[in-house]
Structures are given as C-alpha cells and as structure tokens.
Amino acid sequence: xxxxxxxxxxxxxxxxxxxxxxxxxxxxxxxxxxxxxxxxxxxxxxxxxxxxxxxxxxxxxxxxxxxxxxxxxxxxxxxxxxxxxxxxxxxxxxxxxxxxxxxxxxxxxxxxxxx
Amino acid sequence: xxxxxxxxxxxxxxxxxxxxxxxxxxxxxxxxxxxxxxxxxxxxxxxxxxxxxxxxxxxxxxxxxxxxxxxxxxxxxxxxxxxxxxxxxxxxxxxxxxxxxxxxxxxxxxxxxx
Numbered sequence: 001x002x003x004x005x006x007x008x009x010x011x012x013x014x015x016x017x018x019x020x021x022x023x024x025x026x027x028x029x030x031x032x033x034x035x036x037x038x039x040x041x042x043x044x045x046x047x048x049x050x051x052x053x054x055x056x057x058x059x060x061x062x063x064x065x066x067x068x069x070x071x072x073x074x075x076x077x078x079x080x081x082x083x084x085x086x087x088x089x090x091x092x093x094x095x096x097x098x099x100x101x102x103x104x105x106x107x108x109x110x111x112x113x114x115x
Numbered sequence: 116x117x118x119x120x121x122x123x124x125x126x127x128x129x130x131x132x133x134x135x136x137x138x139x140x141x142x143x144x145x146x147x148x149x150x151x152x153x154x155x156x157x158x159x160x161x162x163x164x165x166x167x168x169x170x171x172x173x174x175x176x177x178x179x180x181x182x183x184x185x186x187x188x189x190x191x192x193x194x195x196x197x198x199x200x201x202x203x204x205x206x207x208x209x210x211x212x213x214x215x216x217x218x219x220x221x222x223x224x225x226x227x228x229x
Contacts, residue, residue, distance in 0.1 A: 002158065002160070004158075033216060033217075035217075042219060042220075042221045042222065043205060043217075043219040043222070044219075045216040045217065045218065048214060048216055050214065055214040056211055056214045056216060058216065090158060090159065092159075092217075097214045097215060098213060098214060098215070099215070100147040100166075100209040100215050101147050101164070101166035101167075101209075103149075103161050103164060104217060105161075106151075106158040106159040106160070107158055108157060108158040109158050
C-alpha cells in the first residue's frame with residue numbers, strides 16, 4: 001500500500017458525459033501528479049500540482065482539467081468523453097517536485113470505460 | 116528532453132532463469148532513472164532508482180540494475196526468476212525543468228514459465 005488513495009476504482013460511462021476522479025496523496029506529500037495509461041499511448045504524464053498550484057502540464061487534452069484543494073486532495077475532471085478516453089488513470093504524489101531523485105508513489109488507479 | 120526506450124515488449128523466462136529487461140535512456144543532463152513494476156490490476160510500485168550515488172543499484176524482490184553511461188543503459192536483472200515476478204515492468208526518467216515528472220518507456224511484460 002503506497003498510501004495514495006484513488007476513487008472510484010472503476011467507472012463506466014457513456015460518450016459525451018463528464019466524470020470526476022479523486023486522489024488523496026500520501027500524508028505529508030504536497031505534490032500530486034496525474035498519469036494516463038492506455039494501450040496505444042502507454043503511460044503519459046498529464047498534469048502536476050504543488051500545494052494547490054499547477055506546476056507542469058503534459059499531454060493533457062483541453063477537455064480535461066484538474067485542481068488541488070487546500071486539504072491537498074486532487075480531482076481530475078474529464079468532460080465530453082470519447083471512446084478513446086478509456087484508460088487507467090493514475091495519481092502519484094511526492095513531497096518536493098523540484099527534486100529529480102525523489103520517488104513518486106502511485107495510487108491503485110481508476111479504470112475508466114467509455115461506452 | 117529526456118526519454119527512455121525499453122527493448123522487447125514481452126520477455127519470457129523459465130522459473131529459476133536469469134531475468135534481463137533492457138532500458139536505454141536519452142538525456143542531455145545526468146539522468147535520474149527509475150524502474151517500476153505493475154502487477155495485474157494494481158498500481159505502480161517502485162523497484163529501484165538511480166540517483167548518481169552508485170552505478171549498481173539494488174532494489175526490492177532481488178532485482179538490481181546497473182547504470183552504464185558509456186552505453187546509455189540501465190538494464191534490470193534478477194539472477195533467478197520466480198513465478199511471482201510475472202508482471203509488467205516500466206523504466207522511467209525524471210524529466211522537466213524546475214518541476215519534474217516521470218517519462219516512461221512502453222513497458223516490458225515478463226512471463227515466467229514453470
């Protein structure tokens with residue numbers, strides 16, 4: 001158990017819908033990262049937050065957005081869903097995003113299926 | 116920009132045989148490299164990481180990796196495979212500027228044959 005929690009574990013929805021994925025970082029970690037794992041794209045970095053502020057963006061679609069709240073939990077919002085958005089979404093956390101050697105700890109993921 | 120390439124999307128070994136999973140990196144700065152393992156229907160777990168302290172890095176579950184700058188490689192090895200090692204393995208490099216994320220390879224699925 002990494003200490004990172006994600007809910008829900010599974011999500012099934014229809015095209016065009018909007019969903020929210022939730023992540024709670026490890027105790028003491030200030031930074032949250034979102035990654036997407038799909039069969040065709042592999043594991044891709046989406047977005048990073050540190051203490052409530054966005055710090056870096058990766059290959060995140062404009063239909064996707066995220067935020068980190070004062071209690072440090074984060075939510076990833078996916079809207080106007082398409083079939084291709086079906087994937088496993090991971091959240092990771094760390095203390096200091098400016099440290100290249102620091103480990104990122106991953107949650108169990110949310111599996112999203114868009115029908 | 117930093118990137119990693121994993122050679123072989125699928126590797127099969129017999130139980131008790133040597134495990135060798137290959138990872139080559141590309142980086143304009145000294146790299147910080149990681150190996151993660153993903154068991155079926157689970158998240159990613161850190162196996163080991165290279166942070167320039169030592170070129171031979173020992174990790175969990177008997178795995179180790181050697182950083183070779185001349186070959187730009189960070190291959191993962193285990194002397195004797197166990198059935199429980201069957202999983203997908205990802206090599207990753209810290210990338211970014213000022214605030215760092217992980218850039219992953221495509222992954223190598225390891226099968227262990229009894």
